[in-house]
Amino acid sequence: MLFFSFFKTLVDHEVTVELKNDISIKGTLKSVDQFLNIKLDDIQVVEELKYPHLSSVKNVFIRGSVVRYVHLPGAAVDTALLEDATRREAASQASKPR
Amino acid sequence: MSFFGFDPGPKNRGHPSQGLGFGTAPDPFASISQKREIGQDDDDESIDFDDTYDGLGDQLEEADDDFNDDTFGGGESATKPVGKDFDFYGSTSQVSNAINEEAIQHNRQQPASKITAAPSSPPKQASKPFKTGYEAYKNPSYIPELQVDASLWGTGPPKPSNDYGAQQSQQGGYGAGPSQQRSSVGAPSKKMMSLEEVEAAMRAQPKKPSPIPAPQQQPQAPSPFGMLQMQQQAPMITRAPQQQDPIPYSHAMPQQNIQGQQVVPPPDFSSGQIRIQQRPAQQPSHHKHRSSQIMQAELPTQASPTPQTAAPPQILQRGQNMPHQASEAHVSPQPRQILQNPNRHSGQLAPRPNEPPVPVQMQQRGPLPGQNGPQGPMQIIHHPSMIMNLPEEERNLYLEAEAKRAKRNHKILLLSKGNGLMTPQDKNFITRIQLQQLMTATGNVNEPDPDASLSEDFYYQVYNQIENRPRQNPQQPLSNFAQTYLFRTGGRQGGIGRRYRGGDSHMQRMEQQVQRAVEAAKAKPKNKQLVIEGSLGKISFSNAKTPKPLLNIKRHDSTDLGNRQSKKPQAALSTTDRKAILKNIEAVYSTLMKMEDHDRRQRPPPTAESDPLAIQYAIDWEQTFRDLNQKLWTDLKVTEPIMEESAILHPFITFLSYPKGKKAMPRIFNHIDENQRLTILTMVIVNLDVLDVIRLAQSQPQSPHSPSIAHEQIDLFLQAVIPSLFSYVTEAPLNIVIGMLGLVIERVNLNVVARTRVGLEILTMILSRAAIIKALDAPEDDIWDQWLTVYDRFFDMVEPFLGDIFFTSVNAGQDQYVWQFLAASGSGANPEQQQRLVLAVKDRVMETLQQSKTLPPEMASQRRGNVNLFMQAIGLDVDLLDG
Numbered sequence: 010m011l012f013f014s015f016f017k018t019l020v021d022h023e024v025t026v027e028l029k030n031d032i033s034i035k036g037t038l039k040s041v042d043q044f045l046n047i048k049l050d051d052i053q054v055v056e057e058l059k060y061p062h063l064s065s066v067k068n069v070f071i072r073g074s075v076v077r078y079v080h081l082p083g084a085a086v087d088t089a090l091l092e093d094a095t096r097r098e099a100a101s102q103a104s105k106p107r
Numbered sequence: 108m109s110f111f112g113f114d115p116g117p118k119n120r121g122h123p124s125q126g127l128g129f130g131t132a133p134d135p136f137a138s139i140s141q142k143r144e145i146g147q148d149d150d151d152e153s154i155d156f157d158d159t160y161d162g163l164g165d166q167l168e169e170a171d172d173d174f175n176d177d178t179f180g181g182g183e184s185a186t187k188p189v190g191k192d193f194d195f196y197g198s199t200s201q202v203s204n205a206i207n208e209e210a211i212q213h214n215r216q217q218p219a220s221k222i223t224a225a226p227s228s229p230p231k232q233a234s235k236p237f238k239t240g241y242e243a244y245k246n247p248s249y250i251p252e253l254q255v256d257a258s259l260w261g262t263g264p265p266k267p268s269n270d271y272g273a274q275q276s277q278q279g280g281y282g283a284g285p286s287q288q289r290s291s292v293g294a295p296s297k298k299m300m301s302l303e304e305v306e307a308a309m310r311a312q313p314k315k316p317s318p319i320p321a322p323q324q325q326p327q328a329p330s331p332f333g334m335l336q337m338q339q340q341a342p343m344i345t346r347a348p349q350q351q352d353p354i355p356y357s358h359a360m361p362q363q364n365i366q367g368q369q370v371v372p373p374p375d376f377s378s379g380q381i382r383i384q385q386r387p388a389q390q391p392s393h394h395k396h397r398s399s400q401i402m403q404a405e406l407p408t409q410a411s412p413t414p415q416t417a418a419p420p421q422i423l424q425r426g427q428n429m430p431h432q433a434s435e436a437h438v439s440p441q442p443r444q445i446l447q448n449p450n451r452h453s454g455q456l457a458p459r460p461n462e463p464p465v466p467v468q469m470q471q472r473g474p475l476p477g478q479n480g481p482q483g484p485m486q487i488i489h490h491p492s493m494i495m496n497l498p499e500e501e502r503n504l505y506l507e508a509e510a511k512r513a514k515r516n517h518k519i520l521l522l523s524k525g526n527g528l529m530t531p532q533d534k535n536f537i538t539r540i541q542l543q544q545l546m547t548a549t550g551n552v553n554e555p556d557p558d559a560s561l562s563e564d565f566y567y568q569v570y571n572q573i574e575n576r577p578r579q580n581p582q583q584p585l586s587n588f589a590q591t592y593l594f595r596t597g598g599r600q601g602g603i604g605r606r607y608r609g610g611d612s613h614m615q616r617m618e619q620q621v622q623r624a625v626e627a628a629k630a631k632p633k634n635k636q637l638v639i640e641g642s643l644g645k646i647s648f649s650n651a652k653t654p655k656p657l658l659n660i661k662r663h664d665s666t667d668l669g670n671r672q673s674k675k676p677q678a679a680l681s682t683t684d685r686k687a688i689l690k691n692i693e694a695v696y697s698t699l700m701k702m703e704d705h706d707r708r709q710r711p712p713p714t715a716e717s718d719p720l721a722i723q724y725a726i727d728w729e730q731t732f733r734d735l736n737q738k739l740w741t742d743l744k745v746t747e748p749i750m751e752e753s754a755i756l757h758p759f760i761t762f763l764s765y766p767k768g769k770k771a772m773p774r775i776f777n778h779i780d781e782n783q784r785l786t787i788l789t790m791v792i793v794n795l796d797v798l799d800v801i802r803l804a805q806s807q808p809q810s811p812h813s814p815s816i817a818h819e820q821i822d823l824f825l826q827a828v829i830p831s832l833f834s835y836v837t838e839a840p841l842n843i844v845i846g847m848l849g850l851v852i853e854r855v856n857l858n859v860v861a862r863t864r865v866g867l868e869i870l871t872m873i874l875s876r877a878a879i880i881k882a883l884d885a886p887e888d889d890i891w892d893q894w895l896t897v898y899d900r901f902f903d904m905v906e907p908f909l910g911d912i913f914f915t916s917v918n919a920g921q922d923q924y925v926w927q928f929l930a931a932s933g934s935g936a937n938p939e940q941q942q943r944l945v946l947a948v949k950d951r952v953m954e955t956l957q958q959s960k961t962l963p964p965e966m967a968s969q970r971r972g973n974v975n976l977f978m979q980a981i982g983l984d985v986d987l988l989d990g
Contacts, residue, residue, distance in 0.1 A: 010563045010564060011565075011566065013564075014563070014564045014565060014566040014567040014568075015566045015567070017564075017567045018566065018567055018570040018571070087566075087570055089770060090566060090569055090570060091566060092696075092767075093565070093569075093696070093700060094565040094566035094569070096693070096696055096697060096700060097565050097700065098565075100697065100700075101563075
């Protein structure tokens with residue numbers, strides 16, 4: 010749930026989602042769910058010339074499994090907190106019975 | 108004997124003692140026709156039979172038949188046929204008493220051989236009103252039933268009817284029944300197809316040629332012996348009825364009835380006429396009759412439950428419908444005759460005969476409660492003749508509509524098969540499970556320990572707190588989710604519920620229930636796996652939080668332990684090992700997090716009046732805190748012995764050389780006491796010249812910008828470590844400050860330290876603190892003297908490097924901290940030292956002032972401010988220099 014928790018804090022920030030088919034979509038993160046499905050608003054494809062068919066698309070819902078990267082707005086990330094959250098996650102994972 | 112008072116006449120001749128109830132009225136011609144069809148010689152056989160009949164059938168014990176129904180479940184099967192002609196109930200009920208009486212009477216009088224359906228019948232009638240018309244569908248054998256019919260038809264011996272039927276089915280389609288039915292049915296009964304028969308046939312399956320009694324009976328009565336046998340077996344066969352389909356029987360019954368009733372009307376009508384004509388007379392028929400009686404006896408036993416239900420209504424109907432038929436016959440005598448002799452004319456006139464029976468069917472169907480809503484045509488057509496009069500097209504339309512309706516009803520039936528399978532409780536149960544899944548997917552809302560839910564969503568929670576958004580209770584968002592969900596569901600249901608009565612209360616109950624469900628879910632430890640008894644594997648559940656593991660690799664804890672044990676001494680030995688260091692840092696962090704969690708659990712300190720539990724809690728808390736603190740302290744390894752001249756850095760210094768370690772410092776300082784802080788400060792100062800930030804800065808002393816990595820490290824150190832140290836130093840008493848500076852003098856290579864920002868800042872920190880103490884606290888003279896002594900030594904040591912401390916050019920503008928250091932030094936210096944100080948940095952002062960004049964006012968004032976800081980510390984001002 011770490012990533013879910015993390016992405017929730019990025020709602021209403023602008024992110025760039027790079028898909029596994031090499032399309033990069035920049036847009037405002039509207040929502041994210043536990044599967045890391047992503048909803049973007051006011052999107053813009055980074056290489057618009059290459060993917061003209063997406064030029065008229067205004068918002069997208071991206072299935073989490075097709076996302077390769079999400080480029081984050083660095084200012085919106087609290088790395089120290091994220092580190093701690095990661096530690097917690099790891100600790101809770103470790104403590105869970107296998 | 109018969110219900111209508113007909114004198115069966117020939118029937119009873121041979122066996123006067125065996126009076127038949129109407130229900131079992133034997134059909135003397137049926138057997139004749141059958142045999143004829145088979146090609147047997149009726150006369151001989153009947154005679155033979157009579158002669159050889161040993162009367163065993165009479166000896167059969169009949170007394171206990173009353174309970175046959177109970178034993179064999181005849182009651183159920185009896186209802187099947189009943190369901191098909193319920194519509195006659197009204198008329199039947201009028202004479203039901205008579206029927207019952209007759210049936211009972213018959214039952215009592217009947218000798219063994221006469222097993223009739225009558226006995227069981229009367230009670231069944233009561234159930235008729237409840238028929239919905241769907242009974243047949245509920246009966247699992249319903250469809251097989253149809254198949255049976257088909258097979259009978261296909262194998263049916265009577266060729267004429269067979270052929271005819273085939274033709275008919277091709278031509279007539281849905282309504283094919285009439286002519287064919289007449290011909291086929293009529294054969295054995297030697298009577299026109301009755302309405303009842305038509306109904307039965309139609310019910311069996313509209314598209315299938317109606318089952319013929321003759322073929323059905325055929326196999327049963329191949330020979331007198333066979334019949335006899337059956338007769339004797341009759342009571343034992345009773346099991347059959349359930350499996351056997353009622354329809355055939357219902358066909359048989361009508362025949363009997365027909366016979367009974369229709370003996371009176373001129374025999375011409377009946378198809379049996381043909382046979383009769385072939386036969387010399389009915390006279391010999393009492394043998395046949397006998398056989399037919401046997402047949403009847405057998406039939407009832409097979410379908411024993413049904414007869415009464417089937418028979419009486421049919422009879423009644425007969426009464427009603429007779430006029431129709433009569434009129435029909437009058438209206439269209441031609442077709443009728445043709446029907447009677449299917450062999451000859453059926454092919455030619457096939458289409459015609461179709462008509463009459465169809466209406467009959469309609470008529471009967473209309474009233475069926477279950478099968479139809481009132482539909483247009485249905486209502487309009489009341490009489491067979493009406494449809495007869497319809498033009499071909501309309502008729503077809505009508506039939507089509509009829510077929511469609513039947514189809515639809517059937518579909519509805521199939522769909523509604525599952526109706527009512529689940530009770531409300533079942534549904535609630537399912538709902539609970541689903542909600543439970545939902546809850547676990549989003550985390551346990553009511554987790555007893557709020558930290559647990561916090562850990563699931565830690566980043567989000569804390570981030571929001573940090574961002575100062577409307578602060579939420581750590582568990583709030585999660586439970587919010589549940590609430591939101593419930594609310595939404597409730598809203599939706601409420602919309603519907605408003606239409607129904609009590610919708611709102613239902614919603615409330617739902618909500619409460621979900622609450623309970625959630626509580627139950629959390630109370631019950633969740634089974635991750637389900638092992639079904641007898642199954643070969645386990646079924647593991649998954650949710651979004653804990654996905655089903657695709658690979659389940661077991662760790663061998665024992666070997667793992669062994670590894671750890673063997674590694675531990677190693678790690679202890681090589682603490683400088685990068686990995687070990689990182690592990691130490693992580694250990695520190697985890698301890699830190701525990702301590703922070705622990706802090707959250709701190710309660711207001713107990714007072715004298717607080718209850719023992721609270722006091723105990725406070726004590727426990729304190730204990731835990733100490734334990735954690737101790738653990739943190741050991742993890743930090745601050746107290747490890749300092750090995751002078753050792754190539755290996757002190758573990759704590761190594762710890763500080765990692766960004767993570769630097770970042771931990773502020774948090775560590777929050778959780779340690781004064782002594783520990785002092786220890787850390789001391790450790791830093793002692794190792795000042797080997798701190799990574801100082802060494803890195805040292806490597807490129809003249810470069811305006813340190814390499815990015817070093818730069819980042821220095822910035823980080825300044826941001827994370829220095830403030831912590833500073834916060835301590837600002838509180839430190841003078842003696843500690845003196846000790847610090849002493850340590851710097853003794854242990855630190857000032858040449859190195861003084862050239863770095865970090866070094867200068869630390870020195871500034873110490874020197875400025877001393878100045879502040881002097882100004883505010885007016886320390887005692889002896890202590891202050893100690894300070895002056897130390898300071899003198901320090902000044903002497905640092906003076907040679909003063910020219911070099913500006914290791915950035917004037918233009919860079921990054922020398923504020925240097926000026927601060929100079930100011931701090933100057934403020935504590937005596938006039939002579941100040942003089943030396945000014946001399947050392949005079950050039951720089953002039954350069955800076957000169958340069959500031961070329962800069963924009965803002966930057967210029969900043970530069971001048973920096974210089975002025977130093978100038979004022981030594982009692983001067985930049986304005987004097989300008990002047």
